Structures are given as C-alpha cells and as structure tokens.
Amino acid sequence: MAKKAPLTDAALEHVARRFAVLAEPMRLRLLQTLFAGEMNVNALVEATGGTQANVSRHLQTLTQAHMLSRRKEGLQVFYAIADPSIFKLCELVCGSLEKQFTKHADSFSR
Amino acid sequence: MAKKAPLTDAALEHVARRFAVLAEPMRLRLLQTLFAGEMNVNALVEATGGTQANVSRHLQTLTQAHMLSRRKEGLQVFYAIADPSIFKLCELVCGSLEKQFTKHADSFSR
DNA sequence: CAAGCATATGAGTATATGCGCATATAAATT
C-alpha cells in the first residue's frame, strides 16, 4: 500500500468530519474528562458544568464518530473513550500550540 | 510541568480552533498538496481545482493558524507547511479512519 | 505613469451547527 497516495474527495471529507467533531470546546472537555475512565451522563454533566441536553447531544456526536463507546446499564448510560488515537491527537495539538505561544503558556493549564 | 493537568476554557478554545481549521476538505486538500513542498497560489488553484478567491481565503485561514508560512516574491506569494505536526496529525486521523472502516478502504486513496 | 498580472478582500447568500427549552423515551421502583 502506497504511503503517499493522494486522498480522494470522499476521504478528505471523512478526515474533515473527524476534525470537525474535535472542533468544539465542550466536546474536548468531555473527552478530557473521560480520559480518567468510563463515566455516566450525569457525572459528565456535573464534571463539565454543561446542561444535560447539551452534554447528551455532544456525547451522541462523539459516539457517532466512533470516538466514544456507549454502554447502557439500567437507567444509566456509560460512555468511554473508544479510539485511543484521541489521546495522541490532543497531545500533538496541545504540544504544537504550547510551542506556538510560550507567552500565554500560563493560561493553558490550571 | 504536569502532564495531566486539565485545560482551561481558553486553552480548550484554542485547541478547538486548531481542529476547526483542519475541518474543511479544501484546506486539507491544500495541505496535502503542500506536502510536496512550497507552492504559489496559482499552482495551488490549479492543483486543487478551486476558485482563486476561495483558495486565497483558505490559505489565509491556514496561515493565521500558523500552519502555513507565507513568502512574497514579486507578484507571487509562496505558501509552505510551517508546522510539521500537521503531518503526524493527518497520519493519525487517516490511520484511525482506515481501521474504522476497512470496508470502504478502497475509496480512500487513488 | 499606464497597463497587466497575481493575489487579496468586501458584500451577499446559503448552509451548518451550537444552545436552551420543553418534552419524549426508557427502565426501575412503588
């Protein structure tokens, strides 16, 4: 399989879609929270400070993109990170951003 | 520096913004084209099949995100990939996507 | 300085998407 083959339009749209899923602060916050492990919706609502409706929608988006797994247990639904490449993606972007402005680096983590 | 520190809201917005820049097929096409090396706008217009105005706008977006460098030489403006992490980012996403649907894998590269 | 070429940008339109509110669904408990 050639490594440098150009991508088809369809493939580019898939890649773009994947980046788009990661292009929302609340979804990133959810992912970051789930880095600690599986959680149900209510826990995620409390951890992120978002509304239940909004959190639920974002979880749906992330799940449809196959980034999260969904497990129902009684009344509760547990979500977890399903795609380990998410970790590396976030690390890459964060690293690149930190280099980019070492000035505001203090406003980066708390 | 702590590796697992949670990100501030401001940092999350920066990360999200970066992903958003990568969330457009035409911009990905431009980046992919520039993988071969520095190019001027006209060459990019021809290579991507986009309109001059649209290509110019996307180049501006990519440059403002510090993903591309801009070099003016006479009438022409040359763009090049400025942030090497872009390569790894695209590889990661493509790899993850290929795994995800090995079915349509044939529609991925040409 | 006029004309021409390469690139950038303002304006307008269409589409997408995030959010809040209210309500629906689904499962457990009484």
Add this chain to the structure above:
DNA sequence: AATTTATATGCGCATATACTCATATGCTTG
C-alpha cells in the same frame, strides 16, 4: 399501572463560516 429517575430528542433561534462575484491592492513592466 403509576411514578420517579436518567437520558435523549424535536424545535426555534442565533451565530459562524464557506462559497461566489465583483473589485481592490500590490508589484512589475512597457
């Protein structure tokens, strides 16, 4: 079966952004 609890979803609004067309800017050359 009715009620309660946890999660999902329909709807409307507001905003963002991609695209096209026309035009502006900037540099070069005659």
